[in-house]
Amino acid sequence: MKKHNFSSGPAILPQSVFEEASNACVDFAGMGLSILEISHRSPEYVAVYEEAISLIIELLQIPDDYEVLFLTGGASSQFFMSAMNLLEKNETAGYVDTGSWSAKAIKEAQNFGHINMLASSKEKNYTYIPKGYTIPSNLKYLHLTSNNTIFGTQYKEWPDTSVPIVCDMSSDIFSQELDIQRFGLIYAGAQKNLGPAGVTLVIIRKDILGKVERVIPTMLDYKTHIAKKSAFNTPPVFPIYVCMLTLRWLKAQGGIGVIKTKNAAKAKLLYDEIDRNSCFQGTTDKGDRSTMNATFVSTNADYDQAFLDLCNSTNISGVKGHRSVGGFRASMYNAMDIGSVEALVAVMKEFEDKL
Amino acid sequence: MKKHNFSSGPAILPQSVFEEASNACVDFAGMGLSILEISHRSPEYVAVYEEAISLIIELLQIPDDYEVLFLTGGASSQFFMSAMNLLEKNETAGYVDTGSWSAKAIKEAQNFGHINMLASSKEKNYTYIPKGYTIPSNLKYLHLTSNNTIFGTQYKEWPDTSVPIVCDMSSDIFSQELDIQRFGLIYAGAQKNLGPAGVTLVIIRKDILGKVERVIPTMLDYKTHIAKKSAFNTPPVFPIYVCMLTLRWLKAQGGIGVIKTKNAAKAKLLYDEIDRNSCFQGTTDKGDRSTMNATFVSTNADYDQAFLDLCNSTNISGVKGHRSVGGFRASMYNAMDIGSVEALVAVMKEFEDKL
Incomplete structure (x- = not known):
């Protein structure tokens, strides 16, 4: 799959x-x-x-x-x-x-x-x-x-x-x-x-x-x-x-204008969830957030491995954060469909609900 | 094909x-x-x-x-x-x-x-x-x-x-x-x-x-x-x-020993034909001939395009010589089966026979 x-x-x-x-x-x-x-x-x-x-x-x-x-x-x-x-x-x-x-x-x-x-x-x-x-x-x-x-x-x-x-x-x-x-x-x-x-x-x-x-x-x-x-x-x-x-x-x-709009929609979806979800928080100034790479950490160190395990079990790959920041990083390049971001957001919600 | x-x-x-x-x-x-x-x-x-x-x-x-x-x-x-x-x-x-x-x-x-x-x-x-x-x-x-x-x-x-x-x-x-x-x-x-x-x-x-x-x-x-x-x-x-x-x-x-023997057989097959065939001649000193790249020219400039055309029509690709030498170059790297060299030799014979 x-x-x-x-x-x-x-x-x-x-x-x-x-x-x-x-x-x-x-x-x-x-x-x-x-x-x-x-x-x-x-x-x-x-x-x-x-x-x-x-x-x-x-x-x-x-x-x-x-x-x-x-x-x-x-x-x-x-x-x-x-x-x-x-x-x-x-x-x-x-x-x-x-x-x-x-x-x-x-x-x-x-x-x-x-x-x-x-x-x-x-x-x-x-x-x-x-x-x-x-x-x-x-x-x-x-x-x-x-x-x-x-x-x-x-x-x-x-x-x-x-x-x-x-x-x-x-x-x-x-x-x-x-x-x-x-x-x-x-x-x-x-x-x-x-x-x-x-x-x-x-x-x-x-x-x-x-x-x-x-x-x-x-x-x-x-x-x-x-x-x-x-x-x-x-x-x-x-x-x-x-x-x-x-x-x-x-x-x-449709070219770069169209892809920019799609990228903005993907980024908004994920950052809105990072800001809403009690288990996570963003790591950068909101005005400078990348539309390509969303970095975020958990609000409790105990969540880190549990969230990565949940991602792995739901076909979500590559969200472990870089060691310089820790936590998580979700990269949403041009070729990523918004459906993949929706899947990640659903897993973030599921993680919060299960606590 | x-x-x-x-x-x-x-x-x-x-x-x-x-x-x-x-x-x-x-x-x-x-x-x-x-x-x-x-x-x-x-x-x-x-x-x-x-x-x-x-x-x-x-x-x-x-x-x-x-x-x-x-x-x-x-x-x-x-x-x-x-x-x-x-x-x-x-x-x-x-x-x-x-x-x-x-x-x-x-x-x-x-x-x-x-x-x-x-x-x-x-x-x-x-x-x-x-x-x-x-x-x-x-x-x-x-x-x-x-x-x-x-x-x-x-x-x-x-x-x-x-x-x-x-x-x-x-x-x-x-x-x-x-x-x-x-x-x-x-x-x-x-x-x-x-x-x-x-x-x-x-x-x-x-x-x-x-x-x-x-x-x-x-x-x-x-x-x-x-x-x-x-x-x-x-x-x-x-x-x-x-x-x-x-x-x-x-x-x-079988490793490099085996491939060396195969390379020598391929090179011998082609160089023997270059030396035998009245339409072609080698361009280098025989003792220094490469087993990887055989360079040769035709004995009559009129043959050049005709031979390339015959190669093209018989699925033989890439034998046009480099402009520094002219004529033809047949590269016979490790992955080439001797069957491909046999095919080239057959075309060289056919070319001579048709004259």
């Missing part, structure tokens, strides 16, 4: 995508070959890649002065690649520390230039998104983490600045519309709303590149991958194919 | 692997979840990873002082990562230039230390493997490319040296036994004998690490991935799973 998958990532994708991907593993596009054995120079793979890029441009309304790339190495590689490509040794970039991933981005960027940490919510265990800090206009860029998967917070509006924003959107890209022009660089590990683990999306405004003096290894230079359409070396063919299928699904759903 | 897949990479894998991978895309290990949506921290994924590593250690008989890693970024990333991690700015590494991939490795390594190019076969368009050159004993390492996918040459014996060898084995790893102790570092893009595109194998002797002064980004430091068992960041779950299935298949075949 299919489980309700609340995993924080790698995460749920549409069931139709799993079925199409399954078929392609045996025979792809009538080629008489598996997608796992075809050349990345074949017309059939090139068509997959080009459709994926076109769908991203269409769904996010990306202007012509940007490039869209599929790389590897995850957001963890973008932490250093972004600074290596954009920040000269004597220049300063601004960073906002909203959780473990921001902190890692800061650590890696420090090797390449000056880092001005503009704000941090670390002193309250990252339970809110800092606001109202000053952003110097001479920063090379401002680095943000749009959604904090571990701590369950999310930016509801972007800071008001003319400095180009570099943003790690791994866990909420494609969940809401974006004014792309606010961003110099967006990066995202695929394994939440976009596809399976093993590929990283990069959206970059071309004019911010080529301005640092340092020697950059060919594979770490965004310009390499722009020139070679993400195929300077052999790309991760199958992960990119699954991204393309997921993007097709998103378009067929 | 299933094609005979002679693609140079991504390349043929066992049919049983395609079928198992296909099933796992819908329901993996009875979890009620697709392999594409499960956490890389789940016990089920960790078991896949550990089985893959154990199989590699067993099949290649890797001693305890080595680590086996699954990374991303392909051999193209190992070109710079190997030098970045192993070569101090004032130290010298030796490189042998046997083709396009060697040349790229040299280009990337030059940013990190001194490169002594010990030998090159470039002046004869890489049609042979250089031999008999002197290897200074003070080199930090000696870099080789074991098999040259594009040019169809392969080392039949390793140079006699006490210098640790760093070797790009992307296109022939798991095709023959190795005396691992000769090597300090072995790396290989998976997409030939090991698995699908999207993951890179690294085998490294631990004592060669930690000896350079430069700052290495966390994701580019082999020590990071050793400490975190290739899961410092989210690994490419599905590509690693498919590698594990392919390694299981290899063990079930």
Whole structure:
């Protein structure tokens, strides 16, 4: 029986995508070959890649002065690649520390230039998104983490600045519309709303590149991958194919406007129950709650294992909280049907009723 | 109808692997979840990873002082990562230039230390493997490319040296036994004998690490991935799973000794026909011929398209040669049955007979 998958990532994708991907593993596009054995120079793979890029441009309304790339190495590689490509040794970039991933981005960027940490919510265990800090206009860029998967917070509006924003959107890209022009660089590990683990999306405004003096290894230079359409070396063919299928699904759903409304309804349903139910409480400031990852704890430590056991017995998977927060975390990415959130809410009510 | 897949990479894998991978895309290990949506921290994924590593250690008989890693970024990333991690700015590494991939490795390594190019076969368009050159004993390492996918040459014996060898084995790893102790570092893009595109194998002797002064980004430091068992960041779950299935298949075949014998039989069959058939000729020195990639040209330029057309009409796929050599290239990786080589040989005979 299919489980309700609340995993924080790698995460749920549409069931139709799993079925199409399954078929392609045996025979792809009538080629008489598996997608796992075809050349990345074949017309059939090139068509997959080009459709994926076109769908991203269409769904996010990306202007012509940007490039869209599929790389590897995850957001963890973008932490250093972004600074290596954009920040000269004597220049300063601004960073906002909203959780473990921001902190890692800061650590890696420090090797390449000056880092001005503009704000941090670390002193309250990252339970809110800092606001109202000053952003110097001479920063090379401002680095943000749009959604904090571990701590369950999310930016509801972007800071008001003319400095180009570099943003790690791994866990909420494609969940809401974006004014792309606010961003110099967006990066995202695929394994939440976009596809399976093993590929990283990069959206970059071309004019911010080529301005640092340092020697950059060919594979770490965004310009390499722009020139070679993400195929300077052999790309991760199958992960990119699954991204393309997921993007097709998103378009067929009605696009990002429609999915945003669905995401809001799912989040409201769950957060309303967290606030109502006497056994649970949320862990973040209400105004900063993530629509993707709802973090909550029980009001009595004795409940923790009992609630997880009840979830396990009712086909609800992946709700154990990250050790940094404890308790529970329910991730509700694009592909999750509201029926799964209803199932979780029903179990929360049942848990309260049984006490 | 299933094609005979002679693609140079991504390349043929066992049919049983395609079928198992296909099933796992819908329901993996009875979890009620697709392999594409499960956490890389789940016990089920960790078991896949550990089985893959154990199989590699067993099949290649890797001693305890080595680590086996699954990374991303392909051999193209190992070109710079190997030098970045192993070569101090004032130290010298030796490189042998046997083709396009060697040349790229040299280009990337030059940013990190001194490169002594010990030998090159470039002046004869890489049609042979250089031999008999002197290897200074003070080199930090000696870099080789074991098999040259594009040019169809392969080392039949390793140079006699006490210098640790760093070797790009992307296109022939798991095709023959190795005396691992000769090597300090072995790396290989998976997409030939090991698995699908999207993951890179690294085998490294631990004592060669930690000896350079430069700052290495966390994701580019082999020590990071050793400490975190290739899961410092989210690994490419599905590509690693498919590698594990392919390694299981290899063990079930009887291991590397058995597959080496099969590879030799396939190569002999094809090269004998290339040498016999009046329409074709080989492009490399006979003693250096690759068992993985046979390169050959026609004896009359008029034959080129006609032979490719005949291949296409008889379900033989992927034999068009690389533009650097022209003509034809038939890749016969581990998973190819000799029946496919027999089919190609039959078509070559048919082509000659029809003239």
